[in-house]
Amino acid sequence: MTTLRMNASPVPTLLILEPPGVLAGSSGLKLTVHGTNYITSSRVLWNGIELATTYVNGTTLTAAVPASSLASASAASVTVFNPAPLGGTSSSLSFSILNPVPVLTALSPGSVPAGTGDQLLTLTGQGFVPASAARWNGVALSTSYIDSTHLTALVPAANLKQPTRAVISVSNPGPGGGESNSLDASVVVSLFMPVTLK
Secondary structure, rough: OOOOOOEEOOOOEEEEEEEEEEEOOOEEEEEEEEOOOOOOOOOEEOOEEEEEEEEEEEEEEEEOOOOOHOOEEEEEEEEEOOOEEEOOOOOOOEEEEEOOOOEEEEEEOOOOOOOOEEEEEEEEEOOOOOEEEEEEEEEEEEEEEEEEEEEEEEOOHHHOOOOOOOOOOEEEOOOEEOOOOOOOHHHHHHOOOOOOOO
């Protein structure tokens, strides 16, 4: 019969994460984990990597999650580890890092003459991520990420042949994400043709 040593660590359990997730690009955060069998040497693991952990009591720990771990949308696996003798690793919970829903506030230029060549459009707003895509009447444009408030998008000349209005929006992929408001009132191609002098 095996005798359990008095100083042996118990196997921890993990029941709740607070918060359960954040938006991508968030600054570092203090993650609070709740469960059972926590000891002063318990450690919170983020995708298997140890975080700076603070023991609160036998059912609560806090851990510092760096901003670099929250930079892009993903799902992180969180566990709690108790060291030997005995001890072990808890079952995992998933921490969600979600793309925000973007907001579009301005376009530049607001109009160009019909019949011009390719045009570079600058979009201003909030919640942009490296995978954001500007859309022209629902069709994705070639988009470059500048920062969380600026994108550029290339409007091909084929879209600018005739006077027209276009609905411009920004889409962020999942997890999270979604479609921004549209600036459908903006005249992206002005309603005039170049004048040819005789």
